[in-house]
Amino acid sequence: MGAVKQTILEGVRVVELAAWTFVPSAGAVLADWGADVIKIEHPETGDPQRGLISSGIVAGAGGVNHFIEQPNRGKRSIGLDFTTEQGRQILYKMVESADVFVTNLLPGSRARAEVDVEHIRAHNPNIVYARGHGYGARGPQADRGGFDLAAYWARTGIGDSLTTKEGEYPAPQRPAFGDLYAGFAIAGGVAAALFRRQRTGETAIVDVSLLGAGIWQLAPDIVGAGVTGAPIPKYNLEEMPNPIASLYRTADDRFIALVVLQADRYWADLCQRLGRPDLAQDERFANAGVRFQNRRDCVAELRKTFASQPIAHWEKALADFKAVWDTFRTAPQIHDDPQVEANGYLPKVTDGNGNTFALAANPVQFDEQPVELSAAPAHGQHTEEILLELGYDWDQIIAFKVAGATS
Numbered sequence: 001m002g003a004v005k006q007t008i009l010e011g012v013r014v015v016e017l018a019a020w021t022f023v024p025s026a027g028a029v030l031a032d033w034g035a036d037v038i039k040i041e042h043p044e045t046g047d048p049q050r051g052l053i054s055s056g057i058v059a060g061a062g063g064v065n066h067f068i069e070q071p072n073r074g075k076r077s078i079g080l081d082f083t084t085e086q087g088r089q090i091l092y093k094m095v096e097s098a099d100v101f102v103t104n105l106l107p108g109s110r111a112r113a114e115v116d117v118e119h120i121r122a123h124n125p126n127i128v129y130a131r132g133h134g135y136g137a138r139g140p141q142a143d144r145g146g147f148d149l150a151a152y153w154a155r156t157g158i159g160d161s162l163t164t165k166e167g168e169y170p171a172p173q174r175p176a177f178g179d180l181y182a183g184f185a186i187a188g189g190v191a192a193a194l195f196r197r198q199r200t201g202e203t204a205i206v207d208v209s210l211l212g213a214g215i216w217q218l219a220p221d222i223v224g225a226g227v228t229g230a231p232i233p234k235y236n237l238e239e240m241p242n243p244i245a246s247l248y249r250t251a252d253d254r255f256i257a258l259v260v261l262q263a264d265r266y267w268a269d270l271c272q273r274l275g276r277p278d279l280a281q282d283e284r285f286a287n288a289g290v291r292f293q294n295r296r297d298c299v300a301e302l303r304k305t306f307a308s309q310p311i312a313h314w315e316k317a318l319a320d321f322k323a324v325w326d327t328f329r330t331a332p333q334i335h336d337d338p339q340v341e342a343n344g345y346l347p348k349v350t351d352g353n354g355n356t357f358a359l360a361a362n363p364v365q366f367d368e369q370p371v372e373l374s375a376a377p378a379h380g381q382h383t384e385e386i387l388l389e390l391g392y393d394w395d396q397i398i399a400f401k402v403a404g405a406t407s
Helices: 022-034 048-055 068-070 084-096 107-113 118-120 147-156 177-200 210-217 219-227 262-272 277-281 287-295 293-308 313-317 336-344 381-387 393-401
Strands: 013-017 036-041 076-079 100-103 130-131 205-209 245-249 255-259 323-328 347-348 356-359
Touching: 013 022, 013 084, 013 107, 022 036, 022 068, 022 130, 022 177, 048 068, 048 147, 068 177, 084 393, 100 177, 118 130, 130 177, 130 210, 130 287, 147 177, 147 210, 177 205, 177 210, 177 287, 205 210, 210 219, 262 277, 262 287, 277 293, 381 393
Parallel strands: 013 036, 013 100, 036 076, 100 130, 130 205
Antiparallel strands: 245 255, 255 323, 347 356
């Protein structure tokens, strides 16, 4: 089945006043679903992530800045200085015909620029107003900015939960790891608010914070700690409570993840497939209870076994194994994964310079159809188009440009 342009949110207009990845990724999802998303960028500097390649922070290839492309695909870009009086009036005019306004500006910045809830709703009382925060809309740190490494990874305990040895440095976060997850939550909240507005006529303010998203992500640990009064135990790989819910290295330095939660049900079959029927007969490993007591010995035997053959051998041996398992892949290998290709999870786009590359689709599909994406806009690419749609004539557009209100 070929990819299609989604129309779930066709007719919905979103005005996005946001930069970096967290909140813009919400706009990307809404655009994936068919919304017309207008991205406001400063006429001169644009989204700060546009400068990452020229600064050397992002190693682009062929001029493709994937930090811009992934969270901004499918949008239109207007170069607009909303801090000027003319720019602000243009923004208000956009808002009049919009369904959603989404921003990551801090409270003080929103107030100074006159784009807070009361300012935007003065021009459109029915608009859904969505905010992305570092630390939430209330409390002593509501005014504090936050990136996901700080508010999502460090503050919530996620980084600590993935650090197995006391005293060692916490596990580092991958780029935008929390941003993309929390941005998807904003998109879901916006969709729910639009549904309520359609049903009842009532609009909503949608708030998502990196702190709140991280707590949700780590809920089993955090809720468990509240119930027991103690941190959830951290087991290292040498003594996992269930030795067949763990990770193992193969002879060619690849890794397999076993997730056999019904351990007694599948233990004998697994031992047979591993060529170790003796393990199923060993009294030390006879059932889950004794395997837990002798988990170090059991893990050692399984490690020795998996290390004796390359990954291809184990993939064949486990091919029709009924319990859950999988192999570790690298990011480049995902591009050649037939399951990824079959489901359209990495659709390809072509930018204005003729570069063709893959972007990660948002995880929701409608009617079993993979989504068709388009590349992120160039900085201010649609400025004139959007201004004409708003009813401005060419003399006014030129005057805006001369005054520095638009690009």
